[in-house]
Amino acid sequence: MIVLDASCPQGTLVYARLLQEEISTWAGLTVSIGRGTFRKGDVLLKMNEALGDQHYTLEISEEGAFLCGGSLNALGWAVQTMRQIVRQSGGLLTQIVIDDEPDIKNRGFFFDITRGRVLSLETLKWLVDTMAFYKMNQLQLYVEHTYLFRDLTEVWRDDTPLTAEEILELDQYCYDRGIELVPSLSTFGHLYKLLRTKTFEPMCELPESTGDVFSFKDRMEHHTVNVSNPEVLPMIKHLIEEYMHLFRSDKFNICADETFDLGNGRSKALAKKKGTGSLYMEYIMELFRFLIENGKKPMFWGDIIAQYPEKYYLLPKQVVCLTWGYSATQSDWAVKVLHDAGAVQYLCPGACGWNTWVNAMSDSYENIRRMCSYGRQYGAVGILNTEWGDFGHINQPIFSIPGMIYGAVWCWGNNVPEYQELNRQISVLEFGDSSGKLLSFLGRVNAQNVFKWYYLVSIKEGVEKNIGRDKLSELFWKEDLTKIPECNQCIQEMKKELCIIGRSMDSKNRGILECIQFSLEATQIWNEVGLRLYSLQKGERPEDGMELASNLEKCLHSFQDLWRRVGKEAELARVSEVFYWYADVLREI
Numbered sequence: 001m002i003v004l005d006a007s008c009p010q011g012t013l014v015y016a017r018l019l020q021e022e023i024s025t026w027a028g029l030t031v032s033i034g035r036g037t038f039r040k041g042d043v044l045l046k047m048n049e050a051l052g053d054q055h056y057t058l059e060i061s062e063e064g065a066f067l068c069g070g071s072l073n074a075l076g077w078a079v080q081t082m083r084q085i086v087r088q089s090g091g092l093l094t095q096i097v098i099d100d101e102p103d104i105k106n107r108g109f110f111f112d113i114t115r116g117r118v119l120s121l122e123t124l125k126w127l128v129d130t131m132a133f134y135k136m137n138q139l140q141l142y143v144e145h146t147y148l149f150r151d152l153t154e155v156w157r158d159d160t161p162l163t164a165e166e167i168l169e170l171d172q173y174c175y176d177r178g179i180e181l182v183p184s185l186s187t188f189g190h191l192y193k194l195l196r197t198k199t200f201e202p203m204c205e206l207p208e209s210t211g212d213v214f215s216f217k218d219r220m221e222h223h224t225v226n227v228s229n230p231e232v233l234p235m236i237k238h239l240i241e242e243y244m245h246l247f248r249s250d251k252f253n254i255c256a257d258e259t260f261d262l263g264n265g266r267s268k269a270l271a272k273k274k275g276t277g278s279l280y281m282e283y284i285m286e287l288f289r290f291l292i293e294n295g296k297k298p299m300f301w302g303d304i305i306a307q308y309p310e311k312y313y314l315l316p317k318q319v320v321c322l323t324w325g326y327s328a329t330q331s332d333w334a335v336k337v338l339h340d341a342g343a344v345q346y347l348c349p350g351a352c353g354w355n356t357w358v359n360a361m362s363d364s365y366e367n368i369r370r371m372c373s374y375g376r377q378y379g380a381v382g383i384l385n386t387e388w389g390d391f392g393h394i395n396q397p398i399f400s401i402p403g404m405i406y407g408a409v410w411c412w413g414n415n416v417p418e419y420q421e422l423n424r425q426i427s428v429l430e431f432g433d434s435s436g437k438l439l440s441f442l443g444r445v446n447a448q449n450v451f452k453w454y455y456l457v458s459i460k461e462g463v464e465k466n467i468g469r470d471k472l473s474e475l476f477w478k479e480d481l482t483k484i485p486e487c488n489q490c491i492q493e494m495k496k497e498l499c500i501i502g503r504s505m506d507s508k509n510r511g512i513l514e515c516i517q518f519s520l521e522a523t524q525i526w527n528e529v530g531l532r533l534y535s536l537q538k539g540e541r542p543e544d545g546m547e548l549a550s551n552l553e554k555c556l557h558s559f560q561d562l563w564r565r566v567g568k569e570a571e572l573a574r575v576s577e578v579f580y581w582y583a584d585v586l587r588e589i
Contacts, residue, residue, distance in 0.1 A: 004035040005046035011072050012045055014176045015079040019043065022083040027091035040064060043082070047075060055101040058082060060093050073178035074101075077135045084133070084429060100412075104375060106346065106382025107411040108138030109404050110184070112354075113162070114146050115219070116393025117563070118570040121166045123397060125173055130401055130430075132177040134408035139174060140184040140253055140384065145193040146570070147185075149242060154197045160568035167246045175248060182299070184253035185243055187236050187287060189260065192219040203232050205265040214574060215461050216391040224259045227283045228267040237290050244296060252291050253322070256284050257301030277308040288316055302343070306334045312341035319344070322384060325371065326350035328363040332374045339378040346382035347375045351403025354390040355454040357519040361443040364403040365419045372410035383411045391457050392575040394559075396515040397566055402426055402439055432506030441501055442516060444494070448487040449523045450479050451530025459533075460581050481534040484527045491524045518558050525555050529582055536589060545586030552583045 002016050016033045023029050031043070038044045043065040051057070051070030056078035059066045067082060069075025081100075085093060109131055113119055119127070124141075131139060141162075145152070148161040167181075174181040195204035196212075205224045212218070225232045244252050263271030263279060271279055288298045298316070302323040305312060321343040323334050330349070338345060349371035353359035368385060375383055385407030387400045405426050409416050416422065423439035431438050495517065502513050528548055535542040556579040563572050 001039075002031055002033045002043045002045065003038050004033070005038075005044060006036070007047035008035075008045055008075070009047070009072055011176060012075065015076045016045060019079050019082055019086075022086050023091075026087045029091055038064065043067065045075060045079070047072070052101065054105060056081075056098075057100075058096070058098040060085070060096050062095070065093070073137065076132070076178045080133050080135055087429060102135070102412045103414065104372070104380070104383050104411040106138055106384075107136045107408060108140060108182075108346070108382060108384040109136060109407065110140045110142065110348070110384050110386040111400070112142040112387060112389035112393060114142050114144040114186075115389035115391070116571045116575065117389060117397070117566075118146050118160055118162060118568045119397065120567050121162075121170060123566040124170055127397070128170070128174050128177060128179055131179055131404065131408075134405055135412065136404075136408050137178055138180045138182060138382070138384070140182045142184050142186070142255075142388070143243075144186040144190055147243060149239060151238075152194070154199055155194050159193075160570050164246055171247055180249050180251075181247055182249045182251045182253060183244055183247045184255060184299075185240060187225075187240065187254045188256040188283065189224040189258045189262075190219075190255065191225060192223040195223045195225070200235075202226075203229050203235065205261040205263075205267060207265060213464060215465075216457050216574070217461050220390060222261055224261040225283075226266040227262070227279050228270045233283070233286055236287065240287070240290065241294070244291075244294065250295065250297055251299055251320070252296040253299040254284065254287050254291070255301055256280075256287075257303050257324075259304055277311060280304055281308070281311050281314060285314065288319055292316060292318055299346070301348075302334065302338055302345070305343075306337050309337050309341040312338065312343055317344075320346060320381070322346050322348050323380075324348035324350075324386065326352065326367055326386075328366040330367055330370050332370075332377070335371075335374045335378050335380075345375075345378070345380045346384045347371045347380045348384045348386050349407065351385060351387040351400050351407070353395040353400055353403070354388040354393070355452065356395055356446055357449060357453070357522050358442060358445040358516070359395060359399045359403055360446045361402055361423075361439070362419060365406050365422070368403070368406045368410050369416070372407075373414075376414065383407060391453060392571055392578075394453055394575060396519070396562060398512050398515055399442070399519075401430060402442070405430065431512060432509035433501065433504055434506075435501055435504035437501050438505070438512075441494070441498060445516065445519055445523065448491050448494070448520075449527070450481055450484050450487055451526050452479060453526075455479070456526065456530070456582070457578055460578060481530050484531045488524050488527050491520050495520055515562060518555075518562060522555050522559065525551050529586065532586065532589065542589060545589045549583040549586040552579055552586070555579070 002020055004012050004016060020031055020033055023031055041064050046068045048068050049070055053071040054074055056069040056074040058078045058081055067078040069078050145155045146161045148156055148163050171181045194200050196209050198210060201210045203225055205226045206222060263276040291298045297318045299320045299322055302321040321338055323338055323345050349368040351359055352364040372383055420440055424436035427433040427436045427438040498516055502510060532542040532545055556576055
């Protein structure tokens with residue numbers, strides 16, 4: 001039996017059932033769950049508060065298995081470790097003693113549900129289950145306009161936002177699995193959709209923000225609130241108040257990053273008088289005071305305050321600074337600057353999936369490795385590993401999982417396998433690939449992508465805005481498009497290789513193969529589109545584009561199907577429009 005000791009609280013049953021299901025699936029054994037006295041051969045779950053709230057022990061011997069945690073969450077992590085052992089060992093378990101706790105207390109994942117995808121509740125629960133399996137304990141979902149605020153019908157009328165009921169259910173689901181769901185709401189910059197409405201356009205820093213055609217690029221670069229407008233703060237506070245009561249977390253992330261337009265439009269005179277840094281500080285200070293008055297610990301992105309470290313002492317002590325950096329060669333500059341200024345920090349690396357069909361996995365591994373090492377060096381209290389959705393969030397959510405796991409592993413301890421070895425382990429444990437080759441294969445896909453999504457979208461939007469030919473030509477030279485034939489030939493070979501790897505995978509894990517096959521196909525087709533347009537740009541006459549246009553539309557049909565399996569409609573139509581536009585261009589050629 002799986003026996004719950006008398007010391008176990010009611011919530012232990014969730015973990016016991018997870019272990020029960022794991023034993024049934026991977027050992028082929030049916031075990032019941034009980035409470036009370038341990039007998040030889042049982043699995044005992046027990047609490048011992050003397051261990052500390054993140055400390056657990058696990059012992060497997062001839063007598064049975066003994067799992068003990070200093071808190072319910074720690075006991076849950078002992079169960080997750082036991083699940084990992086059962087998944088690899090089946091019904092014959094190795095005798096082992098584990099005494100463990102993490103290096104970094106807060107181990108989070110940040111997922112963008114604004115710039116393209118809004119995941120379904122079912123998919124969000126899958127994300128939570130995966131996080132729990134790797135002993136992570138915090139989730140944030142990035143929201144600009146994708147929550148159904150009761151008074152913002154003009155903002156979400158053409159969208160498919162999350163509802164209050166969905167968030168309440170997700171919050172409970174997270175809590176039951178030892179994960180804190182922290183609200184994250186854009187409140188300063190990056191309010192593209194809100195500030196383009198007729199009602200709220202007067203609150204935008206840049207005037208005349210309504211009426212323009214939607215632009216992925218403009219959304220990333222503009223639409224900051226006008227802090228000189230007295231109606232802005234009450235409106236933002238109203239949104240925060242409505243949203244924060246859906247979460248049991250004592251934290252709230254106001255974001256406040258990349259306020260590019262601040263002081264360049266309607267608040268220009270005020271910025272000239274006070275200084276842009278002072279405008280920024282006054283605004284966030286007011287939001288921080290509001291949150292603290294409501295019993296919340298404020299969080300915010302640290303990219304702007306890193307430019308004004310001398311002002312950091314003004315911030316309340318409860319504030320947590322989210323210091324981000326996503327490069328494979330990321331330096332510790334911002335981390336050190338803010339550490340020296342007295343900031344309490346989470347460090348925020350990236351799973352590196354934005355603007356790609358498949359995440360840049362080696363870059364992600366190296367970026368996370370560096371940022372977690374800086375976290376230990378500068379005493380960060382948490383790691384928040386990010387997955388953004390710039391330009392429509394085209395990568396499949398399952399491709400975010402390796403980067404998520406990299407973050408979980410580096411947070412827990414510093415003795416982490418090298419990139420290829422860790423990929424082998426994840427291939428076996430997470431994706432049921434006995435060959436251990438799947439993730440190393442997946443890590444090679446992105447290298448074949450030459451005509452990249454960022455550039456092809458920028459070209460489309462540049463043409464629509466009548467940007468000069470010379471400017472557009474520069475975009476074609478960002479990458480060496482002459483590599484495309486070689487890369488596409490490599491893709492052909494990789495398709496066969498993937499089929500061979502698939503033979504080694506457990507059948508219930510093979511869903512990822514369809515996502516990878518699609519991504520190879522999409523990469524190959526878009527490379528071919530880039531090559532045709534490159535020929536045209538050089539003054540050559542490219543081959544007939546009719547068949548390629550048709551292939552692009554078939555590719556889109558597959559993409560739409562994969563999208564709808566895991567999420568709501570959200571911005572699928574905007575992503576689809578990019579495909580349509582290029583298909584029409586090819587037919588014109």
